[in-house]
Amino acid sequence: MGDPFVLAGRTALITGAGGGIGRALAQALARRGCHLALADIDAAGLSETARLLPAGLRISQHRLDVGDREAIASLPAAIRAVHPGLDLLVNNAGVALGGTFDQVAEADFEWLIGINFWGVVRMTRAFLPLLRESPDARIVNLSSLYGLIAPPGQTAYAASKFAVRGFSHALAHELAGSSVGVTVVHPGGVATRIAYSARLPADIAPEEGARGRALANSYLKLAPERAAEIILRAVERRRARVLVGTDARIVALLERLMPAAYWPVLTRLMRRP
Template sequence: MPNWNLENRTAVVTGAASGIGRALAVGLAARGCNLALADRNVAGLEETERVIATNRVRISRHALDVADREAVAALPAVVEAAHGGLDLLVNNAGVAVGGTFDDVTEADFEWLFEINFWGVVRMTRAFLPLLRAQPEARIVNLSSLYGLIAPPGQTAYAASKFAVRGFSQALAHELAGSSVGVTVVHPGGVATSVADSARLPAHMTPEEAARGRAAANSLLKLPPERAAAIILAAVERRQGRVLVGTDAKLVALIERLVPVSYWSLIQKLIPRGRAAT
């Protein structure tokens, strides 16, 4: 079967104001795909549109918090009016919370899940009717390296990304044989602002917070543009799962070989002082 041609398709991309979301938007526009860009960061959305503005594709911007169920439910009608339909839904928006389970408040745990997991579920439920109306369509859900393994200090984030993984796999099985495919993405360390914008425990001093962010950022090396290229190539090939980066591929292999004790082995591969905390 030939690759899925994204030219003249329409895609919704959440978290499109920066990072992987912006890079995906740029890559889709280069393929001639029309775009509905969604994010809470309106200024960032405007910059994304400026970067990709071209007469070849139609672009609409949508100020959206994926944790707002009413706003999500209202968005499909707006996108349909602007673009006439939808072929590709990219659930990319996400946030992070640092700290051990004892450190993370229930409010911060729920805040993260509202965006990382329930945002994916709500967007999928809202847009599935439009996707089903197309001869071929696809849902792309961003999980994480931490949807494959669960390091200490990542109880909230890993739980949300494992949930995205499970939801995506079950949904793919339910949609098998239909016109809608599902791709779940596990990026490794991509150089985005996720660590800098993460919520941290209130008891952390500014010095401790700075050290924690620096340690996390030291593991984020893959350029977002490279990550987006890998993801879009997988979408064109209709892959059900894609591992983004050498770190994700290595960790996935280790987890398969030693699914219970993988962390003791992975710790030895992380430079001293850079382990997740």
């Protein structure tokens, strides 16, 4: 495993830093003395995150749509203008899309893949040269519980998160022996706003959509602050993979034991009071 990955005095770039896990990661990194470049499409959320951080650190804010190829391509120059280098890239930004495959429009499917997968790929491509300049750097890619299992109604989201998982593992093998390591993260149900901000098919009735959002949100229980600590402790230990939450650990074990038959078992478990 080697020496710990020390975060004090380093510089980290976090996408999706305007709330949820991204904000919690920014706060946890700041407590460790890490300088921060915060990126999010939500400028107001970015400002609030920055307001919550302690003084004495180098903090920059960058409004960014990770689904925008040109915006990502121009970001390294903006980071270099403020920070002397980059040691940690956290690809956290993501969106959700409800509905079965038949219900989901192709444009919405492409929208999600463009953010959840291509955003990770393009951010990694854009910042790998800068990370290579650091003597000890790391890329942290957030997959999901749905990068381990694939429930009905999540064809787009699961496809994107399985893609992030595969990309991260292959990239880690390619970078083995270099100064850049890779950690892939599989959060379970973290209490963020993702269920309520998910895009839904246009033909779903409002009451059906509200019920679906409420049901999805009921599974999101782990505090983002706790998730952030689990993730950063894994980064400090140079872990290649981290399961965040009891639900993620249970599901990962069940999928390993029953890779083709886990879903009926999980369905029965979820129906228990």
